[in-house]
Amino acid sequence: MNLKTFSQLGRRILINGVEKKLLYWGFDAKGNVLEEPMAVEGGYLLRGEGYNDPTVLHKWEALRNAIQKKGMDSVTEEAAYTWFNRFMAIRILSKNQYDQAQLEYEGDSMTPTILAKARRGQTNFLKPTEKQRLQKVLTDYSKEKEAFAILMIGYCDQHLLLRSIFGRIDDYTELLLPDDTLEKDGFIHLLNTTDAIYEEDYRKVELIGWLYQFYISEKKDKVFASFKKNKKAEARDIPAATQIFTPNWIVKYMVQNTAGKLWLDLHPDSAMKEQMAYLIHDEAQTQAPIISEVAQLKLLDPAVGSGHILVEGFDLLYGMYMEEYYTVEEAVASILQHNLFGLDIDNRAVQLAKFAVLLKAAKYYPEVLQKGWMPQIYAMPEPYPFSRQEVLDFLGKEGLDYEEELSDTLKLMQDGQNLGSAMLIQMNEKTREFLIKRLNALQNQCFQDLG
Numbered sequence: 001m002n003l004k005t006f007s008q009l010g011r012r013i014l015i016n017g018v019e020k021k022l023l024y025w026g027f028d029a030k031g032n033v034l035e036e037p038m039a040v041e042g043g044y045l046l047r048g049e050g051y052n053d054p055t056v057l058h059k060w061e062a063l064r065n066a067i068q069k070k071g072m073d074s075v076t077e078e079a080a081y082t083w084f085n086r087f088m089a090i091r092i093l094s095k096n097q098y099d100q101a102q103l104e105y106e107g108d109s110m111t112p113t114i115l116a117k118a119r120r121g122q123t124n125f126l127k128p129t130e131k132q133r134l135q136k137v138l139t140d141y142s143k144e145k146e147a148f149a150i151l152m153i154g155y156c157d158q159h160l161l162l163r164s165i166f167g168r169i170d171d172y173t174e175l176l177l178p179d180d181t182l183e184k185d186g187f188i189h190l191l192n193t194t195d196a197i198y199e200e201d202y203r204k205v206e207l208i209g210w211l212y213q214f215y216i217s218e219k220k221d222k223v224f225a226s227f228k229k230n231k232k233a234e235a236r237d238i239p240a241a242t243q244i245f246t247p248n249w250i251v252k253y254m255v256q257n258t259a260g261k262l263w264l265d266l267h268p269d270s271a272m273k274e275q276m277a278y279l280i281h282d283e284a285q286t287q288a289p290i291i292s293e294v295a296q297l298k299l300l301d302p303a304v305g306s307g308h309i310l311v312e313g314f315d316l317l318y319g320m321y322m323e324e325y326y327t328v329e330e331a332v333a334s335i336l337q338h339n340l341f342g343l344d345i346d347n348r349a350v351q352l353a354k355f356a357v358l359l360k361a362a363k364y365y366p367e368v369l370q371k372g373w374m375p376q377i378y379a380m381p382e383p384y385p386f387s388r389q390e391v392l393d394f395l396g397k398e399g400l401d402y403e404e405e406l407s408d409t410l411k412l413m414q415d416g417q418n419l420g421s422a423m424l425i426q427m428n429e430k431t432r433e434f435l436i437k438r439l440n441a442l443q444n445q446c447f448q449d450l451g
Helices: 003-024 056-070 072-095 113-118 128-138 141-158 160-166 172-176 187-193 206-215 217-228 235-241 248-266 271-275 308-323 328-339 347-364 388-395 397-413 416-422 429-450
Strands: 038-040 043-046 049-051 299-301 340-344 376-379
Touching: 003 072, 003 172, 003 187, 003 206, 003 217, 043 056, 056 072, 056 172, 072 160, 072 172, 072 187, 072 206, 072 347, 113 141, 128 141, 141 160, 160 347, 206 217, 206 308, 206 347, 248 271, 248 299, 248 308, 271 308, 299 308, 308 328, 308 340, 308 347, 328 340, 328 347, 340 347, 340 416, 347 376, 388 397, 388 429, 397 416, 397 429
Parallel strands: 299 340, 340 376
Antiparallel strands: 038 043, 043 049
16 A cells, blocks of 8 residues: 555545444435434433533534535535544654654554553543543443544643644534544554555655645546536635645755745855755845845745645754754744745645644754644635624724725635635735734734733
């Protein structure tokens, strides 16, 4: 098995499992509700059986709303890739000794370490209510899937990095963790028995990009096949159709001749010049520096994908900070805050890009994974209906002159997930400055009210 086969098989396994869970939660293949859980004291009732999990009902409502808004296929894809990302992130963190093993089989059994440790009483990451629910199923080996679900959801919920990057676990994706995850044809078994990922692969940040490229490849092939039948791509198909994994030498060429050149304009005698094998040096193109220090250098990837360009840029920027005598911690913090920026229309790509950049940062400063620092990488917003009154309320009396520009921008951003970085926002500098000032003032007021 190679990495492409692993990623495609993993996707199919998870999608199949999510589809079955959707049926379990009372939805048919078209998203119609056939049955829904009913509230009872301390939990819910479904198909005549009672369950002691009071958190399910609001998550089920969120699931129904998502299906109505996005459709069954999109919700299924979203839940499948979210769990794929979470599982792979947990494995990568453990393989790099940033976390303890959780998903690896213990001994010769098919029992994941997190479940084996729970049977030895090691469940400190669970909340008291979760521990109570776990104890009712932990010793019953016929209910391993229920025990594993409680442990996995609890682990992801308390894990600052996983929660920050892959979303809070207390949303509807929690309900869609496949029941067959621990079976011989489930994802955990595939992960623990595959020969597609070598030990050294786990220590390469590029692994994340490879996984993303191959995970989405089947969807990409399907979309391109529909083009040949003269079918137009829907909004949900655009991320797959436009996905391109840039070769490493091209990434180096791009970064060195942009960020690298700006640094050399400021420091022409920098020793870093020797590290830039793809730099095109032309004395005629030497120009006056436009930055006075490395913190002013901005590297933006408007179609960030899995973060390949930003990861390469991190290495280059780190060398610049060392030449300006920053400490390791200061350099990493400043790169994340001031230097690297990314955008994408695909939320799964944004998740992986953030993770990739943080893994690169951890190579220099491992503590970054416990700091809660996040790269400035963002997904284009989902369409949000807004009223004229909401615009006026935001602007206040002092901002009424900016209503038209803000409304036009918000209307354009309704297509943000289709247009991506190709959006052309017509907004003058004065308007932009007012909106930033107004937003900061409202946020500060909100924090004061909460305090």
